[in-house]
């Protein structure tokens with residue numbers, strides 16, 4: 418027996434001995450932790466309620482409902498850009514599915530922008546070392562909200578900068594009349610460590626700010642290196658913004674490979690690009706959030722939100738972003754119905770509309786329910802794909818860490834025991850968590866999520882059925898726990 422193992426058995430022996438509490442141990446010491454594991458408290462729940470959570474967990478792993486619903490939402494209904502006919506079809510379909518489960522459905526009207534993608538092409542027309550009379554294709558996509566170039570496109574020299582700092586160092590008027598490409602790299606190493614959301618957060622600043630920064634310096638169009646992790650020459654779309662008083666110039670995202678190509682060629686001499694983007698901003702459209710209540714038996718006015726966003730980008734069918742979040746939330750209601758569980762408080766499924774273009778649905782909810790947020794005991798959102806969850810992100814009162822501990826034990830058998838405090842738990846639930854409602858989200862494996870995020874490859878096959886079930890388990894267990902606890906989650 419190694420010394421380390423010998424030491425371990427000594428610890429176990431001392432933890433099991435009757436005199437283990439003779440002196441108060443440090444609560445983080447191995448002895449104290451082993452003692453805790455041997456004397457687990459169900460916390461705010463009875464042993465029967467803990468058993469219900471275990472039943473929900475196991476059912477979520479084995480019940481095909483979430484996967485079947487995802488297949489329909491993605492393959493049959495298709496891409497769901499807010500304002501599009503498909504997004505509206507999805508609203509009606511989800512409402513009908515929820516009615517079929519016996520939930521009380523409310524269609525909450527909200528108005529969203531209606532941006533429609535047009536033609537999007539680019540090619541290099543001049544560069545050092547080119548073969549005369551040829552062009553070189555550049556793979557790109559328009560950024561959401563972008564204005565159009567003239568129908569026949571524009572042709573101009575391209576300037577490449579790696580960062581805002583590089584841009585600042587350029588001589589005055591360098592970008593005037595040109596196409597400015599921001600070549601900020603997505604940090605793949607950070608994403609590979611499971612910190613994909615942090616890598617995204619850094620690079621996405623450029624996607625959002627590029628048009629305003631470039632226009633302020635006189636650029637006539639702007640491009641960003643795609644914000645994403647894979648190398649299959651896929652452009653990643655996403656929202657961009659125009660500062661109120663700066664001129665609006667067309668904005669697109671080129672693939673990582675094309676950004677590297679243009680960067681290399683511009684380092685050798687002048688490069689000309691012909692760029693055509695013809696999206697259209699049409700009149701705003703009235704659409705809706707879908708709200709479906711599984712009514713509480715003792716405090717129906719007290720509400721736990723379990724949610725995802727129903728809209729997607731238009732390049733693909735939005736399986737990981739965020740069809741998965743929708744169907745794992747639907748599964749929470751389905752399993753309560755199937756297992757005949759009726760918690761004390763209301764479990765409220767919400768399919769948010771238009772997270773991608775500005776969270777208009779979430780803003781409408783925050784306004785419509787402003788007077789009822791005191792009665793919201795928690796809000797859960799899944800919007801980081803369907804990768805294996807390792808636990809629960811949470812935000813709320815100081816006592817929430819301790820309150821959640823029994824859930825960690827319920828979720829440990831599926832590899833999801835972690836409880837991590839986070840500053841944010843979801844874009845759509847931000848407006849309620851900002852008002853003090855405790856927020857929750859599955860901690861999803863984000864190592865591969867940004868390979869497909871906002872690309873033409875965000876399709877049904879990217880979702881692993883087992884992992885989708887694990888996410889559904891986290892959602893269902895957390896929703897039930899919040900809705901049925903003896904005391905509400907500490908705010």
Ligand SMILES: [Zn+2]
Pocket residue numbers: 726738739772800
């Ligand atoms: Zn999303």
